[in-house]
Amino acid sequence: MDKREKNPDDFVLIGAGIMSTTLGVMIKKLMPDATITIYELHDKIADESSNPWNNAGTGHSAFCELNYTPEQIDGTIKIDKALEIASDFEISKQFWAYLRTQNYFSKNDSFINRVPHMSFVWGDKNISFLRRRHLAMTNFALFEDMKYSENFDDIASWVPIMMKNRSRNEKTAATWMEIGTDVNYGILTKGMMNYLTSCSSVNLYLKHRVDDLSKDKTGNWKIIVKDLLTGESRIVYSKFVFLGAGGGAFPLLQKSGILESKGYGGFPVSGMFLRCKNKDIVNEHFAKVYGKAAEGSPPMSMPHLDLRIIDGEKSLLFGPYAGISGKFLKRGSHWDLPKSFRLHNIYPMLAAGWHNLSLINYLIDQALQSRKSRFKTLQIYFPEAKIEDWELYTAGQRVQIMKKDKKEGGVLKLGTEIISSSDKSLAAILGASPGASTSVSAMLEVLKQSFPEKMSSKEWIGTLKEMIPSYGKSLINDAGLCKEIRNKTTHELNL
Ligand SMILES: Cc1cc2nc3c(=O)[nH]c(=O)nc-3n(C[C@H](O)[C@H](O)[C@H](O)COP(=O)(O)OP(=O)(O)OC[C@H]3O[C@@H](n4cnc5c(N)ncnc54)[C@H](O)[C@@H]3O)c2cc1C
Structure with missing residues (x-):
């Protein structure tokens, strides 16, 4: 047995974005002696979707994103998803406030700012x-401060x-939530990584790409990592692997060969935004304004x-406009998509496409849009735009x-999907929206699926409550607690 096989890491985290760093901090707080190694393809951390220019920076609280509240056939509005997302965002804010009070960030690092959220319809x-x-x-209580108006002057x-x-x-209406936020997920990621790399049992390797992983005979994960500077590949071992590789998590999940990965397919969609160059206009607008998504469009494309x-x-952005590409990562390869086809996922992907033809039409339509037609959509929101x-710039x-x-053969999975192996030695996060905003709840879920007994132990619950005071309680049903927690985080995060 080789020496590394005898001394596997406790955790290998693949990818240095917000998901791996959030999980890494939680692991260090719950299991201070655990050894963690993080491998990152790029030469910087938070360089893919968690980079502030690659996402829209919304603190998704479902205040105004209309896709989270679909209308039912009987005319009622289903708000369950919105409640879940709003409550998850309050959980994220508590964790970030804890990091702030623990001095994970320098005084000038302002990773969260109050920017009101608005829905606007006509x-x-x-x-x-x-x-x-x-x-x-x-x-x-999560939404009770929301204002509604059909009045032009309001x-x-x-x-x-x-x-x-x-x-x-023109008949228009809007809702307004003063306590909406804009979040720089890049600063959050960097702050958490600074803490992690200050711990003696954590190693970070930049410019290291994980190429393959499989289970070895002892039950540990055998991981093939390529050092992109020297071109050399090496084998490392770990008891637990987290695939926090963003768009790169899906192909790695397929390579892991776990049964739970079967039947999954992934289709990349790129996001483009219009960015305003005129500072006078930028200074005249202070809100994140959501409209209603066009018929057939995916929820992430809400303008x-x-x-x-x-x-x-x-800065002021408008979008996103969707683009078709074969790449799973911004700097990936156009072969990423074709290479992900397997016998077990081709039919589910075709079936999901068949049931969502309007989405396919929408993507083709978006890809063929001219500069002028993109601009016309902006003028619906901002009639005087020049x-x-x-x-135009390309985000993540x-x-x-x-x-x-x-029943359907294949379905689209909206939202974030956590997949764990049955032996609880691997977890992966797939999907995007609501993404980074709910990264804290998502990583709690990873821990719950991977360490169910420890998560119900007194010791872990105590530590989790230190980081997330409302842990284990409902912010949806307990109005008093919801207000108390929101006031606390508003103060601690200086919102
Ligand atoms: C256009 C767009 C807009 C968005 N808007 C919002 C928003 O407004 N609000 C919100 O909350 N969320 C938003 N999101 C989603 C959010 O950005 C993501 O959910 C979040 O950043 C994902 O974090 P991550 O750590 O999983 O992935 P990433 O930040 O992408 O990090 C993954 C890392 O893994 C590395 N990697 C990949 N493959 C390998 C490999 N084989 N070996 C080693 N390293 C590897 C990558 O280089 C990358 O650094 C948006 C996303 C996009 C694309």
Whole structure:
């Protein structure tokens, strides 16, 4: 037996984005002696989807993203998903507030800023939807501060540039949540990684690509890692592997060969935004404004006029516009998609496509859009926009997950999907939305699926409550607790 086989790491985390670093911090708090090795393909951390320019920076709390509250056939609005996401975001804020109070970030690192969230719709049907949505949601403390208006002047006071040069006769409505946020997930990732690399039992290897993994005869994971600087490959061993490789997690999951990976397919969708170059306009807008997604479009394509605050500087984005590409990572290969086809996932992928033809039409339509037609969509939100003030840029890749389904053959899996091996030695995170916002709940779920007994032990629960004071309690049903926790994090995060 080789020496490394005898001394496997306790944990190998693949990818240095927000998911691996969040899990890494939790592991260190719960199991201080655990050895962790992190492998990252790029020469920097938070360089793929967690980089602030590769995502939209929304602290998804489902305040105003209309895709989380679908209308039912009977006309009622289903808000369960929105409640879950809002409560998960409050959990993330508690964890981040804990990191802030533990000095994980330098004083000038402002990773979360208050930027109000707004839904904006037009036309009788959409206005009626928004009114009923508001009524249903404000029954819960998580949403009770949400304002609703159909009044032109109210809306103009919230988003002046959107109402300039718009007819007063046009029927519009909006909801407004003052406590919305913009988050720089890159700073969060870096802060957590700084802490991790300060621990003696954590090693980070940049420019190291994990190429393959399989179980060895002792039950540990045998992982093939290539050092991209020297070109040399080596074998390392670990008791537990987390595939936190963003778009790269799906092919690694396939390589792991675990039974639970069968029947999954992934389809990459790239995201593009228009970015405003005119600082005067940027300074006139202070909200993240969500509209209703076009018929057939995937939820992640909901158009939004988005105020971002990155490294203290404001910018204004509009999008995303979807693009078709074969790459699972922004700097991946066009062969990523064809290489992921397997006998067990071709039929589920075709079936999911067949049941979602409107999505395919939408993607083709988006890919063929001209600069002018992209710009026309922006003018629906901002009528006075001038084409010369905006430039197009490409953000990150998302991998839309499809899964085998008994009834339909294959279905689209919206949201984030955690997959664990039956022997609890591997976990992977797939999917994107609500993504980084709910990374804390997602990583708690990874721990729950991988260490069920320890997660119900007094010791772990105590540590988890230190990091997340509401841990184990419902912020959906306990209005008093929800308000108390929100006030605390608002104060600690300086919102
Ligand atoms: C256009 C767009 C907009 C988004 N908007 C939002 C938003 O507004 N709010 C929100 O909460 N979320 C948003 N998201 C989702 C969010 O960005 C992701 O959910 C989150 O960043 C994923 O973090 P991660 O750590 O899993 O992946 P990443 O940050 O992508 O990190 C994975 C890392 O793994 C590395 N890697 C990949 N393969 C390998 C390998 N084989 N070996 C070693 N390393 C590897 C990559 O280089 C990368 O650094 C958006 C995403 C996109 C693309």
